[in-house]
Amino acid sequence: MQSFKCSAQDLVDFHGGEISRELFVNADIYREEQERVFARAWLYVGHATQVRNPGDFIVSKMGEESVILARDRAGEIHVFLNTCRHRGMKVCRYDEGNTKTFMCPYHGWSYGLDGKLIGVPDYQEAYKPAFDREEWRLVEVAQMAIFRGTIWATWDKSAPSFEEYLGEARFALDHALCPWDGGDGETEVLGSTQRWIIPSNWKIVAENFAGDALHVVSHRSVDLAGIGPSEGEGRRDDPGRLVVAAYPGGHGVMYGVRDATTVPNDYRGSRITAEYFRHCWKKRRARRGPTADIVPLVGTIFPNMSFHGQQPRTILVAHPLGVDRTEMWRIYFTDRGAPAEVKDFLRRYYVRYAGPAGMTEQDDMENWNYATAASRGVIARQYPYHYKAGLGAAKTSDLIPGIITDHPITTEQNPRVLYQRWAEYMDAGSWDHLLGKQSVIR
Amino acid sequence: MTLPPLSPARLAYLNLMREIEDFLHYEAELLDERRFEAWLELLTDDIHYWMPIRKNLAFEDRDHDITAAGDVAWIDDDKTTLSKRVRQILTGIHWAEEPLSRASHLVTNISLFNQATFLADPASAYEDGALLNIKCRFLVHRNRLETETDFLVGRREDTLRRVGGELRIAKRKIIIDQSVLLAKNLTIFI
Numbered sequence: 168m169q170s171f172k173c174s175a176q177d178l179v180d181f182h183g184g185e186i187s188r189e190l191f192v193n194a195d196i197y198r199e200e201q202e203r204v205f206a207r208a209w210l211y212v213g214h215a216t217q218v219r220n221p222g223d224f225i226v227s228k229m230g231e232e233s234v235i236l237a238r239d240r241a242g243e244i245h246v247f248l249n250t251c252r253h254r255g256m257k258v259c260r261y262d263e264g265n266t267k268t269f270m271c272p273y274h275g276w277s278y279g280l281d282g283k284l285i286g287v288p289d290y291q292e293a294y295k296p297a298f299d300r301e302e303w304r305l306v307e308v309a310q311m312a313i314f315r316g317t318i319w320a321t322w323d324k325s326a327p328s329f330e331e332y333l334g335e336a337r338f339a340l341d342h343a344l345c346p347w348d349g350g351d352g353e354t355e356v357l358g359s360t361q362r363w364i365i366p367s368n369w370k371i372v373a374e375n376f377a378g379d380a381l382h383v384v385s386h387r388s389v390d391l392a393g394i395g396p397s398e399g400e401g402r403r404d405d406p407g408r409l410v411v412a413a414y415p416g417g418h419g420v421m422y423g424v425r426d427a428t429t430v431p432n433d434y435r436g437s438r439i440t441a442e443y444f445r446h447c448w449k450k451r452r453a454r455r456g457p458t459a460d461i462v463p464l465v466g467t468i469f470p471n472m473s474f475h476g477q478q479p480r481t482i483l484v485a486h487p488l489g490v491d492r493t494e495m496w497r498i499y500f501t502d503r504g505a506p507a508e509v510k511d512f513l514r515r516y517y518v519r520y521a522g523p524a525g526m527t528e529q530d531d532m533e534n535w536n537y538a539t540a541a542s543r544g545v546i547a548r549q550y551p552y553h554y555k556a557g558l559g560a561a562k563t564s565d566l567i568p569g570i571i572t573d574h575p576i577t578t579e580q581n582p583r584v585l586y587q588r589w590a591e592y593m594d595a596g597s598w599d600h601l602l603g604k605q606s607v608i609r
Numbered sequence: 610m611t612l613p614p615l616s617p618a619r620l621a622y623l624n625l626m627r628e629i630e631d632f633l634h635y636e637a638e639l640l641d642e643r644r645f646e647a648w649l650e651l652l653t654d655d656i657h658y659w660m661p662i663r664k665n666l667a668f669e670d671r672d673h674d675i676t677a678a679g680d681v682a683w684i685d686d687d688k689t690t691l692s693k694r695v696r697q698i699l700t701g702i703h704w705a706e707e708p709l710s711r712a713s714h715l716v717t718n719i720s721l722f723n724q725a726t727f728l729a730d731p732a733s734a735y736e737d738g739a740l741l742n743i744k745c746r747f748l749v750h751r752n753r754l755e756t757e758t759d760f761l762v763g764r765r766e767d768t769l770r771r772v773g774g775e776l777r778i779a780k781r782k783i784i785i786d787q788s789v790l791l792a793k794n795l796t797i798f799i
Binding site for chain 2: 260261262263264266357358359360361362363364365366385387388389391392393394399494498499511514515517518519522523524526528529530532533534536
């Protein structure tokens with residue numbers, strides 16, 4: 168790391184469980200993060216069901232950058248930087264739509280759905296000799312991958328494949344994103360994206376969803392109010408035994424492990440929904456055997472894609488906007504084949520749970536807001552955050568991949584691993600170096 | 610100078626409008642005074658309280674820039690969920706509203722959209738189950754703790770229903786003039 172005149176590792180005491188507050192409030196570190204983390208890591212961009220037909224596009228973000236996710240005439244998916252190669256204007260200022268071209272409003276350059284520069288005003292007359300339009304295509308990501316409908320990309324051509332990037336966290340993402348019956352059917356985005364801005368550092372969001380079992384105390388008010396999908400108790404159905412698992416790539420997941428001797432009886436607030444999920448559980452167990460009951464409740468794929476795998480099922484991306492500003496993008500998803508009444512019931516539950524009006528997420532955001540604010544001062548910065556819960560408790564399991572800490576130990580293992588990996592990104596000059604480093608966490 | 614004649618129908622209309630305005634002002638007052646349980650009493654048991662999302666769409670799609678019923682919304686509540694929101698605030702440990710926000714609800718441009726019905730038959734506005742379709746604008750100013758300030762501005766489409774002689778809110782659609790929500794949360798009622 169260059170911005171802070173020290174190694175990022177000096178700010179992250181992985182073995183002692185102490186993390187410097189500079190990570191959350193230092194503007195120089197934030198700037199360097201954009202290059203070291205967001206320009207290199209695999210980032211979540213969108214979902215294939217948002218661009219189902221040729222010509223469909225959505226505008227998304229990769230870190231601070233605006234990007235276009237588009238499906239071309241041949242059905243291929245592309246991710247482009249949303250900026251005209253001529254003089255920088257956004258070539259798309261719509262959230263979504265269907266188009267044949269992206270035409271820049273500034274000087275009229277236009278690009279095809281495959282990114283090719285296809286129109287330049289006065290091309291024949293003004294450019295002598297003519298410039299090669301092929302060299303002035305929209306900037307496209309270096310690599311793109313689709314995993315169970317989710318679309319990921321990286322700007323770094325030397326990054327490993329997405330599967331390698333996930334490592335054993337693939338298990339979690341697969342279980343989180345598959346249809347509930349555990350098969351190979353489609354999930355789909357339930358509708359539009361919620362986007363809102365919070366005054367917090369993005370990493371506080373990422374670590375929360377990576378598996379911070381200790382923060383459940385902050386949700387006491389929603390548990391008392393009772394918004395759950397069964398008899399209106401708590402905020403969700405009993406997720407089972409909690410197991411936290413971390414992955415050397417910086418990913419963290421909190422699993423709920425269900426009792427395999429009974430069929431879960433969730434979503435009892437809607438008879439059809441309850442029946443649908445009981446039916447799915449039976450198929451899921453038949454398909455997936457002993458791993459069927461291991462459900463990722465929440466997780467973060469490094470750096471900033473977080474998900475709820477169950478109750479609600481949603482993807483949240485914490486896009487950095489500044490050292491103390493984050494743009495939250497939340498989509499909700501469900502089984503494509505679920506009955507309409509199930510989707511309707513889930514949608515209402517999801518929206519009262521999460522998002523800016525979500526009775527659970529509201530209290531999280533209050534904590535993230537004022538943790539950021541109260542760490543900003545020169546005195547406050549001298550005192551590291553405390554992540555010592557569960558130090559030394561990590562082990563491995565036959566059923567759940569990763570470094571795990573088992574019930575009943577609550578642990579801050581996953582944030583520790585996330586910040587250790589963050590420090591490695593900040594210090595490492597290349598992907599070769601980064602891949603070699605994972606052994607420290609293991 | 611002679612005043613224009615005040616027909617019985619016109620008088621009935623003014624009387625009804627005054628009742629509607631008084632009702633909406635009273636509702637705003639209850640929210641600003643944080644009398645949330647009393648506010649719940651103004652809602653019918655089958656209320657749909659809905660705040661869709663606004664999108665940035667091309668001109669030809671401009672009529673679809675408000676998320677439709679069945680799409681994801683900011684808020685899509687029934688009476689049960691609204692009651693739970695109130696219950697959560699009243700726990701005193703709902704950290705996003707503890708301490709409570711300071712809010713002022715300005716409700717303006719109030720108009721009755723199905724007024725022709727009631728001009729033709731003024732008494733029908735007082736029959737049990739009568740539905741009054743209201744459009745208005747809101748400006749909700751929220752400030753909390755030291756510097757947190759939000760301006761929530763937009764349109765509202767309310768359906769009021771006559772229940773036992775009184776007006777009650779049976780539907781509310783809140784159309785905010787923001788796409789990316791600039792407030793960190795929506796813990797106050799609009």
